[in-house]
Amino acid sequence: MVTANVAASSTATEKASGKLGLVPLVALVVGSMIGGGVFSLPQNMAKGASPGAVVIGWLVTGIGMLALAFVYQGLSTRKPALDAGPYSYARAGFGDFIGFNSAWGYWLSAWIGNVSYVVLIFGALSYFYPAFGAEGNTTQAIIGASIVLWGTHALVLMGVREAAIINVVTTTAKLLPILLFILLVALAFNLPKFSLNFWGEQTPDLGSVMTQVKSTMLVTLWVFIGIEGASVVSGRAAKRADIGRATILGFIIALAIYMLVSLLSFGVMTQPELAALPAAASMASVLEQAVGPWGSVVVRIGLVISVAGAFLSWTVFAAEIPYRAAKEGMLPAVFATENKNGSPAGSLWITNIFVQIFLIVTLYANSTYLALFYIASTAILVPYVLSGAYAFKLALSGEGYREGERRGRDMFTGALATVYGAWLVYAAGPNYLFMCALLYVVGIPVYWWARHARGEKAFSGIEALIGLGIVVAAAIAGYLMWTGAISAL
Secondary structure, eight states: OHHHHHHHHHHHHHHHHTOBOHHHHHHHHHHHHSSSHHHHHHHHHHTTOOHHHHHHHHHHHHHHHHHHHHHHHHHHHHOTTOOSHHHHHHHHHHOHHHHHHHHHHHHHHHHHHHHHHHHHHHHHHTTTOGGGOTTSOSHHHHHHHHHHHHHHHHHHHTOHHHHHHHHHHHHHHHHHHHHHHHHHHHHHOOHHHHHTTTTSTTOGGGOOHHHHHHHHHHHHHHHHTTTTHHHHTGGGBSOTHHHHHHHHHHHHHHHHHHHHHHHHHTTTSOHHHHHTSOSTTHHHHHHHHHHOHHHHHHHHHHHHHHHHHHHHHHHHHHHHHHHHHHHTTSSOGGGGOOOTTSOOHHHHHHHHHHHHHHHHHHHHHTOOHHHHHHHHHHHTHHHHHHHHHHHHHHHHHTTTOOTTOOOHHHHHHHHHHHHHHHHHHHHHOHHHHHHHHHHHHHHHHHHHHHHHHTTOOOOOHHHHHHHHHHHHHHHHHHHHHHHTSSOOO
């Protein structure tokens, strides 16, 4: 009874203050990570890897992302004044222009990822209405996606806290079909089938085990994007300590689900069978193989709920980061506009206009969910690497630590998160990195405009060199695309 009264009192306090408690924060982390990616994991992982390589891939990712989770947990308490997640950490550690690029990269990843989410929703719904197309990018699908986009836009305009509370409901709803899948596939699991071709030796096209592990890296990164969700909205948290708790809890829940979904699938279908499935909603095909057609229906309904919830979370994140950056003069002032409900209206409108434009582009460019999530995953690498590097820098210098306080663990996790991010850059390959350079270079005049409007100098000497490097990389990317060496969306 006492506990119930305390919880009720806490909830009442959060409601009165408009702040987010632990449950909404955990739901934001889980809701943003567990979106459409989990429903595509069986095919995405099997496409380039055998079961053994997938196990190694999850171990590498689990260690790397746990380090990143500890980074965000530590920074949330070590630097409480920095309340805009990766952007704040990059700016505090490495200067204004680097901070801007962290915000810009995070924003790019968020709204491009949102394009992939709504495309995936209608790809799943094509099972019931074929006109949407298996890739979710027909005219009918884009019209439906646009309705979802602007409906979510209206919801977030009602208030960030209200959107977060609704996200608690959608997160709970999305976990039920996923847990049902895990239970039913575990019952149908066939160990000899799982062990067959465990290292891919019977499928030479997969390449070496290291090559196979590399092929899983962007997939595993994609499904963990959102681990920083609680720190992104930390300025709206009721208790500072809840940010770190929500990050670690969300990570543990997501990792357990991802490993079970991807590995159990190899016990129902072989690697070549999984690789041949349509990328979107391949989980549905696995459950259909295990229990019959009704399993596919359940998973697809769960996918729509899940992706809708993730889309809501990422709409909040995509608006929050540029809003915070604009408040500090890193982006034009229009991004900092609020409405009467305290929602970042200017940032939200600009973000969703870009989502709408890209939805139309996917119609004419025939872009797929897979291509979009690779670009979104690559774009967020800069903010992740910079967050790890900032944590390492603090631990190395002792800034923010009490005299005599141990710094070894933070130094290790910061270094590990940075190295893991650098490994992901390597695993991504040049194509997506060059395409991201094209997106990053667009931000340079935006940054100059914001600084000029405030009468401030845009670039120091080293920042000018970094900007020049981005311009050169973008020019190379443009040339390679023009010659057909790499492809656009």
